[in-house]
Amino acid sequence: MRKLAEHNIPLREASITQVHSVLRDGNPLIVHTSMFANALASLANPKQQQQWVPLAEKNRIIGTYAQTEIGHGTFVRGLETTAIFDPETKEFVLHSPTITSTKWWPGGLGKTANAAIVMAQLYTQGKCYGPHPFFVQLRDFDTHHSLPGVILGEIGPRLGINSQDNGYLRFDHYRIPRTNMLMRHSQVLEDGSYVKPIHNKLSYGTMVWTRVAIVHSCSKKLACAVTIATRYSAVRHQSELVPGKPEPQILEYQTQQYKLLPHIASVFAILFSASSVLRMQRNVAASISKGNVELLPELHILSCAMKALSSQDSTQGIETCRLACGGHGYIASSGLPSLYTSTTCTITYEGENTVLLLQVARYLIKSYRAGLEGLPVLPSVMYLTAPSAMHQSPPLSNQALIEAFRISSANLVKETESRLCRQFNLEQNFHYAWNRCSVALVHCAELHSRYYMCEKFLSTVESIRASDRVRSVLQDLCRLYLIHHITLNQGHFLRSGTLSGVDLSTLEEEMYELLAKLRPQAVPLVDAFDFRDELLGSTLGAWDGRVYERLYEEAQKSPLNKTDVSKAYHKYLQPLMKSNL
Numbered sequence: 001m002r003k004l005a006e007h008n009i010p011l012r013e014a015s016i017t018q019v020h021s022v023l024r025d026g027n028p029l030i031v032h033t034s035m036f037a038n039a040l041a042s043l044a045n046p047k048q049q050q051q052w053v054p055l056a057e058k059n060r061i062i063g064t065y066a067q068t069e070i071g072h073g074t075f076v077r078g079l080e081t082t083a084i085f086d087p088e089t090k091e092f093v094l095h096s097p098t099i100t101s102t103k104w105w106p107g108g109l110g111k112t113a114n115a116a117i118v119m120a121q122l123y124t125q126g127k128c129y130g131p132h133p134f135f136v137q138l139r140d141f142d143t144h145h146s147l148p149g150v151i152l153g154e155i156g157p158r159l160g161i162n163s164q165d166n167g168y169l170r171f172d173h174y175r176i177p178r179t180n181m182l183m184r185h186s187q188v189l190e191d192g193s194y195v196k197p198i199h200n201k202l203s204y205g206t207m208v209w210t211r212v213a214i215v216h217s218c219s220k221k222l223a224c225a226v227t228i229a230t231r232y233s234a235v236r237h238q239s240e241l242v243p244g245k246p247e248p249q250i251l252e253y254q255t256q257q258y259k260l261l262p263h264i265a266s267v268f269a270i271l272f273s274a275s276s277v278l279r280m281q282r283n284v285a286a287s288i289s290k291g292n293v294e295l296l297p298e299l300h301i302l303s304c305a306m307k308a309l310s311s312q313d314s315t316q317g318i319e320t321c322r323l324a325c326g327g328h329g330y331i332a333s334s335g336l337p338s339l340y341t342s343t344t345c346t347i348t349y350e351g352e353n354t355v356l357l358l359q360v361a362r363y364l365i366k367s368y369r370a371g372l373e374g375l376p377v378l379p380s381v382m383y384l385t386a387p388s389a390m391h392q393s394p395p396l397s398n399q400a401l402i403e404a405f406r407i408s409s410a411n412l413v414k415e416t417e418s419r420l421c422r423q424f425n426l427e428q429n430f431h432y433a434w435n436r437c438s439v440a441l442v443h444c445a446e447l448h449s450r451y452y453m454c455e456k457f458l459s460t461v462e463s464i465r466a467s468d469r470v471r472s473v474l475q476d477l478c479r480l481y482l483i484h485h486i487t488l489n490q491g492h493f494l495r496s497g498t499l500s501g502v503d504l505s506t507l508e509e510e511m512y513e514l515l516a517k518l519r520p521q522a523v524p525l526v527d528a529f530d531f532r533d534e535l536l537g538s539t540l541g542a543w544d545g546r547v548y549e550r551l552y553e554e555a556q557k558s559p560l561n562k563t564d565v566s567k568a569y570h571k572y573l574q575p576l577m578k579s580n581l
């Protein structure tokens with residue numbers, strides 16, 4: 001926090017700095033500096049911002065974002081916490097009517113936060129207007145005691161990020177002033193009348209913002225993991241590549257290169273996509289402040305798509321890196337276990353991935369149908385009904401591979417839409433039919449999202465300002481990424497007829513050549529991520545390569561090594577040994 005102040009970084013930008021990476025196992029302030037700060041910036045009106053932002057900036061108010069309940073996380077419309085407007089006192093009465101309405105999970109809520117943005121069902125003049133955000137003080141700002149009517153606690157240990165306190169929260173007819181409803185987009189006036197927002201999902205804006213931030217953070221986490229595993233693979237010697245010859249660096253094995261290099265490429269793919277979505281988000285935010293919400297659906301879908309893909313890719317990549325380090329990848333001091341546990345949660349939070357991919361699929365199907373009817377569709381999905389341009393690019397060139405992605409994705413959407421129609425004819429109910437097609441729909445969303453990521457990687461590499469040598473390495477890396485994902489998805493390319501079996505064999509051959517070509521670049525590439533040793537926090541991945549010394553030194557710090565004979569020996573082991581059991 002002192003560093004943020006020193007560098008004049010506003011609170012809402014703290015999460016896109018490296019500040020949070022210093023505390024590897026999560027930290028209790030992350031939701032304060034990310035979602036809470038963003039909710040104030042984007043959902044509060046100017047007067048409310050004047051009131052709360054300076055206090056939050058000075059950490060007098062420490063906030064969280066309390067939306068999820070024990071009973072509902074995904075289905076936001078199903079939240080049960082109520083905020084009923086009382087026109088007599090000009091207050092909202094917050095209440096948790098059921099066990100399932102208990103807020104559950106918010107980061108920092110258990111012990112750290114003294115305030116929260118609470119999402120609750122807004123009732124006024126006897127009508128429910130759906131979930132809306134409210135600024136709610138939870139604890140006394142001086143004593144930190146929870147306030148009467150607020151029941152708070154911590155939910156208990158989790159798979160990871162245990163340096164954070166995740167909390168639960170219940171309200172017992174807890175009153176807050178009318179002006180605590182965040183009123184930038186919708187309002188409740190003094191007489192209780194409701195003023196609608198210009199788009200009814202604007203109150204979900206903080207989720208969209210966070211999904212974009214997550215994409216960025218996933219590229220960083222994966223970059224840490226590949227740095228550790230690649231440096232280690234250059235230090236570690238094992239087995240014989242050629243019988244009787246010295247043990248090679250494990251990075252010499254093609255299988256090891258295959259484990260690491262595609263994930264190094266993935267860091268760039270995610271990072272370039274993140275930058276592109278971030279640019280779009282800034283444009284959309286500027287348009288919204290001028291009253292234009294035209295591009296909001298596109299941003300919502302893109303952020304869902306990129307959050308889903310980047311969280312899945314980085315989680316799988318980190319696990320592969322851990323496995324690529326053999327036994328030493330399992331030790332906590334390698335840094336890999338905590339990278340995994342603090343990344344796998346990104347698959348679930350801020351919208352569970354399957355659910356987000358189904359949002360993307362819904363948009364694809366709607367856009368495809370609109371395109372067929374000649375109705376306008378937004379740029380990112382025009383390709384679904386646009387004619388193919390396959391023949392214009394040299395076979396198997398990068399451009400041809402991108403076109404193959406595009407056509408295969410369009411083909412899959414077309415096939416799935418037909419399946420949906422057939423299912424609808426059988427079921428006579430759109431929702432049942434949708435559910436019966438949802439596995440295929442998720443595949444559509446994944447392929448479309450992968451197409452977007454590949455396209456961003458390629459277009460960024462082509463336009464990047466760099467020396468010829470650096471550009472050439474990035475081009476190889478990008479090529480590897482494209483081919484790798486084509487081989488992983490080969491069924492789709494064969495089905496769409498965009499690539500033949502022979503094409504796929506040719507590409508596979510090229511991939512093996514690229515692995516060998518990129519092998520000497522592996523260490524320089526990860527060094528270029530430029531992580532300080534303190535930030536990596538890894539015995540295996542430090543800059544100097546002193547892996548064995550560091551492992552040994554770290555072992556000395558184990559509390560069990562403070563004495564030669566542990567207390568447990570006297571208490572349990574010795575009696576057991578003497579018991580003749």
Ligand SMILES: CCCCCCCCCCCCCCCCCCCC(=O)SCCNC(=O)CCNC(=O)[C@H](O)C(C)(C)COP(=O)(O)OP(=O)(O)OC[C@H]1O[C@@H](n2cnc3c(N)ncnc32)[C@H](O)[C@@H]1OP(=O)(O)O
Nearest residue numbers: 015016017034074075076201204213214217300349350351
């Ligand atoms: C240098 C860089 C260094 C980087 C390192 C820095 C590291 C730090 C990074 C920090 C990252 C921050 C981490 C913070 C920690 C976060 C902790 C996690 C917090 C949480 O999890 S908060 C809770 C999140 N909860 C969710 O996400 C719930 C998911 N569910 C939903 O969003 C919705 O319910 C869902 C699924 C979208 C459905 O909504 P619903 O209302 O039911 O809508 P419909 O399905 O009926 O759709 C109707 C219509 O609305 C459209 N729609 C939906 N959502 C939106 C939206 N947000 N915006 C615009 N439009 C939306 C939808 O597409 C439909 O459109 P149609 O046209 O088809 O009708």
Ligand SMILES: Cc1cc2nc3c(=O)[nH]c(=O)nc-3n(C[C@H](O)[C@H](O)[C@H](O)COP(=O)(O)OP(=O)(O)OC[C@H]3O[C@@H](n4cnc5c(N)ncnc54)[C@H](O)[C@@H]3O)c2cc1C
Nearest residue numbers: 065066067068072073074105106107345348349350351354
């Ligand atoms: C570490 C961590 C931190 C968190 N921090 C916060 C926080 O700060 N604030 C906050 O408000 N929340 C927070 N959450 C909660 C988080 O946002 C939710 O857990 C998440 O949105 C998923 O919702 P859920 O738990 O209800 O899962 P569910 O929706 O119950 O998902 C369970 C399964 O059901 C499936 N499913 C659900 N709906 C559908 C559907 N429509 N179609 C197909 N399949 C479906 C899912 O795909 C999944 O497989 C946090 C969670 C975690 C793990």
